[in-house]
Amino acid sequence: MTLDGKIPGGPISEKWERRKFENKLVNPANRRKYEIIIVGTGLAGSSAAAALGEQGYRVKLFCILDSPRRAHSISAQGGINAAKNYRNDGDSIYRLFYDTVKGGDYRAREANVYRLAQLSVDIIDQCVATGVPFAREYGGLLDNRSFGGAQLSRTFYARGQTGQQLLLGAYQSMLRQVDAGNVTLFPRREMLDLVVVDGQARGIVTRNLITGDLERHEGQAVLLCTGGYGPVYYLSTNAINSNVTAAWRAHKRGALFANPCFTQIHPTCIPVSGDHQSKLTLMSESLRNDGRVWVPRKKEDTRPPEQIPEEERDYYLERRYPSFGNLVPRDVASRAAKERADEGFGVGETGLSVYLDFKEAIDRLGVETIRARYDNLFEMYKHITAEDPYKVPMRIYPAIHYTMGGLWVDYNLQSTIPGLFVLGEANFSDHGANRLGASALMQGLADGYFIASYTVANYLAGASLSKVSTDHGAFKEAAATAQARIDQVLRVKGTRTVRQFHRDLGHIMWDYVGMARTESGLNAAIQKIRALRDDFWKDVAVSGEQSNLNPMLDYAGRVADYMEFAELLALDALHRNESCGGHFREEYQTPDGEARRDDDHYSYVGAWEFTGVGTQPVLHKEALEFQEVRPSQRSYK
């Protein structure tokens, strides 16, 4: 299989225009003949449903929770980037493009990133038009702030609830299409399989989470907007219901999975407090604008922070990276924290945390300014830890946050299965090996509001699509496969709960496939994952029945898929003999401990083809060409 990224010709700034013009259109009168299936109601799914519904297609939108408004995107805090240059501080589309390619450590497709930067401008306009209450200055203009890894202010925000406001904007636009009869909502449905007929994606099998019934849905195109796979690490900042199942089942049906080892660890999360913990809470990285990160200079110093004098503190980010200081990109900040903790300088009961201190900012700007900027984050921190960050420094530690890898898509966001499009975090496309802050929201909305409606139309106009009903053999087979898996889980009647298995899997992933990876560790991880997977199928305990609301059964299916997917993630990390972005292999580092890329051998997208559970997948490579931004060693010093 050769991977064709279908990148349009011409200068980078004209590629998207050119593609839009090349694309075939669907006559407005014919659009109602097409049914489009969209799975997931985060920013990508809701905005795509709004856009395609408005064009006049009949959209079926599937939502795992009771309401589309609750999708995982809701919890994004910090903001969304756009190259508006409202601050006159040197921003431009080209600079946002450049920063994103560089921030991604030169493992993203230039053309996609450029389009993302171009569309960023329209996104803000669109959001304001739909009533998103972004923060404003006294004069009534939109406010901006600078956000992790950027030296200028291009981030738009709505208090610490940017994701919520953007999602509610997209949700409302989508519900407007429900109101107009163009979008039909299917809440409490989980997609369990993709149906492929004659090589084209033609439908999905879902489980109705209330009745337990398996349902078949037919359409002419399927859009997966199902988010990332962070919870393969068990503890992450992702929502409880975020999962890899939809993407994984599509992978098993032939969609290639790209760069699964590119996972992002966010430097500023509330540290783990015990085994009972079900998720980790992110403290927005915007806090690093005013907070200073430090640890004691003395090893295992147990004094409370306020008793440690200034000269005995190590502001290690400012020390190591004088020009970016506390604002270095996430991967760099995370590894630096781990390095200090590993060396014995970590703080807190477990030694697995570092301080994020606001004292200096409060003294300089006044407590009211800090309150206006971060109060809801400070309150959240206080709720969880019972400590007051206005008085004592926060304690933070890195946690799994975002996954850059995902299903492989071409420039049109189409996967290797014709008719299967993948949007938002679920695809691999724009962030390379590391995502810059405030750019995931941007990507979700670019994909959904502005890209899919053009490229899906082009597909529909050009494809020959036979009439298919849900009685087709492929639907029956997919439904039977989904049913067999449910039966298999219920049959085990073992002694260990799904959560125990999930936690064990998470430990393996965090210890061996986390912030620092080695060849021997990854080999060990693969063996451990396989053994755990075998145990799972022998000993998992799931109570209750299928024909009822049974969250534990849903959870079991998701963890079963993680058990398979985890192996691919580790394999990908093992094959990539270089360090880049979020993928850090200890064998490949510079003398001062920075990631060392190997552009001669690994400047490609690694896209894996499924060959069976536990068997070696086949690697396909899409070579990356850099015509605009010359790859160099990233330096934030």
Place this chain on the structure above:
Amino acid sequence: MPAKTITVNLKVWRQPAKDQPGRMVDYVAKDISTDMSFLEMLDVVNEDLIRKGEDAIAFDSDCREGICGACGCVINGIPHGPDAGATTCQLHMRRFTDGQTITVEPWRAKSFPVLKDLTVDRSAFDRIIASGGYISAGIGGAQDANSILIPRSIAEEAMDSAACIGCGACVAACKNAAAHLFTGAKITHLALLPQGAPERALRVVRMVGQMEAEGFGACSNEGECEAVCPKLIPISNIAKLVREYTRAWWRGTT
């Protein structure tokens, strides 16, 4: 604050499915770390039930950080429990004492039928928003975001209302099971913004009509909704709803 371990006695509403009778069932939750969240405590109880082959307690949650609005139960008679301005997932066990009895029930309202145990159907809220709770701006072609100035105070006020997470605690707290705070918050958010102005009148009329059609009750101004709102959305949003409705009436939109 170092964590302690406590034991609590739970009385939990168990109901096998919609339209089936339910009852309170007793459970003892042992060795609960005071660092746990309330939902993590329920996770622990569920682990025990599953190991015994019993059906786990069904409850909704997703973000577990107070923003998605998925979680919510009535804890000792109060929606989302004793902490003001917090959701059930943000409630921590350090708020309870060793040996304390805790009752846990689902939202109770005619328009939120119980699906199982603590899980209810809140799709009525989506239908209210779908009845005009949006701005009719097509995708693409929006003018530059800075071309309409919005005073900071107005943007902030709109954000205060837009902060609603749609959890339904306001309905659960109201003896009439009214949805005025939820509906009023969206009406206020959109009516404050210049972009929302053209559809103001029709929006309020349609949303209020849908709210009534869903069977939510009348507002009798007791303020229980405001007291339990995890986002501290004030009942001035209800006053705004009423004003907007009256304004629409004067203009003949009703």
